Amino acid sequence: MPPQIITAKISPDADLICVADGDWDLTRRVELADAVKHRAIYQHFVHGRPWLDTDLFRENYAERLLREPIKKHNTLKGLANYYDRTVDALFKDMKRNGFDRGRKLPRVVIGRGGEIFLTSQGNHRIAMAKILGIETIPCRVQCRHLVWIDERRRHKRHPDGA
Numbered sequence: 747m748p749p750q751i752i753t754a755k756i757s758p759d760a761d762l763i764c765v766a767d768g769d770w771d772l773t774r775r776v777e778l779a780d781a782v783k784h785r786a787i788y789q790h791f792v793h794g795r796p797w798l799d800t801d802l803f804r805e806n807y808a809e810r811l812l813r814e815p816i817k818k819h820n821t822l823k824g825l826a827n828y829y830d831r832t833v834d835a836l837f838k839d840m841k842r843n844g845f846d847r848g849r850k851l852p853r854v855v856i857g858r859g860g861e862i863f864l865t866s867q868g869n870h871r872i873a874m875a876k877i878l879g880i881e882t883i884p885c886r887v888q889c890r891h892l893v894w895i896d897e898r899r900r901h902k903r904h905p906d907g908a
Contacts, residue, residue, distance in 0.1 A: 747854075747862065747885050749875040755781055755864040756855055767892040771857030778864070778873070782806050787873035791837055797826040837874050844880055845871070851886040858893035 756774045778784040786802030789795045797803055803822055810816055811825070819825040839846065852868020864872055865888055875883050 747883060748881060749872050749883050752854065752862050752864050752872055753778055754861070755784075755869070757781075757866065764889060765892055765895060766889050771855070771859075771861065771863065771891055775857075775863065781869065783869040784873045787870055788877065790833075791874070791877055797829040797833075798822060833870060836870070837878075840871070840874050840880070841878055845875060845883045847884055851884050853888045854885045855889040856887060856891060856894055858891040860894055 754775050754777050756770060757776055782802050782805060786797075786800035789800040790797060803826060807816055807825060808822060811820065811822060816825055817828055819828055849871070850867055852872055853865040855863045855865055857863060862885075868885070872883070
């Protein structure tokens with residue numbers, strides 16, 4: 747799937763399994779431009795900000811670290827060093843080798859109109875794929891909206907739209 751078509755995410759996503767009705771694709775939609783992890787990847791890799799100066803560290807991780815360790819780190823500096831080693835290495839690897847299919851696949855859900863939404867798995871890698879211009883990536887579809895499924899079934903029965 748082209749990563750460029752993923753422009754929003756659904757959060758949180760733990761209750762979305764297989765087929766789901768309801769308004770989750772409308773009320774829980776977050777534009778990726780507003781999602782802190784997505785912004786941080788752009789801030790770091792496009793604009794050259796150190797991890798500590800990204801919104802993810804200043805707005806999210808600083809507060810979370812007061813309550814709990816993140817990736818086994820208790821300080822922002824330790825977590826930033828971890829990001830320098832792991833996330834930067836992942837970006838360099840994706841730049842050289844493309845999208846690594848050996849990792850857990852990003853999880854997506856399909857909304858009522860066929861929109862593809864990212865969930866909690868793959869935020870960093872989707873943003874990196876977009877920055878690097880990677881044309882297609884594998885994804886795991888976690889959930890489909892019932893309205894979308896019904897529309898596809900109707901279209902299959904009546905391909906002319908009648």
